[in-house]
Amino acid sequence: MGKGKVIGISLSVLLMIALYFSFNRNEYEGIIGEDIYKDSVKIISFNLRYGRANDGPNSWEYRRKSVFEYFKAAQPCIMGTQEGQLFQLEDIKRNVPNLEYVGKPRSLNDENSEYSAIFYDKSVFRLYNSDTFWLSDTPEIPGTPSWDSYHPRICTFGVFEKLNNKELLNRYIIYNCHLEYRSRYSRKKSMEVINQHIDDNFPTYEIILLGDFNVEEENEDVMKYMNSTGWKDCYKTINPASNMGTFHNFTGDLDRFGNKTRLDYVLIKHERALIPSESYIDTTKYGDHLISDHYPLVCKFKLQLFEGDKDDKDDDDDNNDDL
Ligand SMILES: *[C@@H]1O[C@H](CO)[C@@H](O)[C@H](O)[C@H]1NC(C)=O
Ligand SMILES: *[C@@H]1O[C@H](CO)[C@@H](O)[C@H](O)[C@H]1NC(C)=O
């Protein structure tokens, strides 16, 4: 290959890179929406209940419009969902403006497979990076079942930025999981895999982990383990005396379950710029149906500038290797 040709190829590669970046920049600038939570961020964990379930009058075809109402009311936020099947996730995306999601199904090549998807309002957040791994001895191999569990179990993570909030620390690393319901052992082992993934990829970063942990007692081993590895339960921090649940089995009535049913959690680790400021279980009625067999768990964080962020800023824009 002659020198001229090499230079020619290099120049066109450079041009393509330049075009790629200018295109992306314009695209982002063009879609910045109104961020009503300028100095805060709202994170939600919501078990959607899988759409192919035969739930009689609560089946997807009847409750879907209420779910759209809920998603519209909840924006802008980052929402980790559990159980959603592809047709259901797509149905929501089609019917709610500015919505996007990431995630992979827990079994590949199965159109009914469940996702631990992360939804976000793309007029307010930009997705940096995301992936799904399996809660098993071989997390990188798709479809591998976890210990004692019938189905494979997964965790999806996403790294997000807020588009119009450059002054404050502006990166949110969100992990979303759905743990096995039949086995305490599997739940604990699954959390070990998630902790390992974080240690390997984001050892010192501030992390939010949310999901349906399928934990019925707050003193269960897995919650003790989470506490001992530095995780803080945002709902408990804000509401220390509450024993309110999230799972109501399409009754809408938490009392019936004696409030022992908070299966859903939002945890934070390496807390730095995100300060839990409000947290509640959303029992509001949206539309004319119950939106799921769980109520969503909401946690709002106040964004706090801290020393060092400004200096980090310049590196961040070019050096994303660690993400
Ligand atoms: C772990 O639990 C103890 C005892 O309840 C509590 O004092 C401590 O703050 C918890 N740690 C975290 C990180 O939440
Ligand atoms: C939920 O409701 C269904 C249908 O009424 C019932 O078969 C099931 O046992 C209930 N599950 C729990 C955990 O209460």
Ligand SMILES: *[C@@H]1O[C@H](CO)[C@@H](O)[C@H](O)[C@H]1NC(C)=O
């Ligand atoms: C469940 O929690 C709600 C809201 O905190 C409370 O009003 C109710 O009395 C609780 N029920 C039980 C059985 O503890």
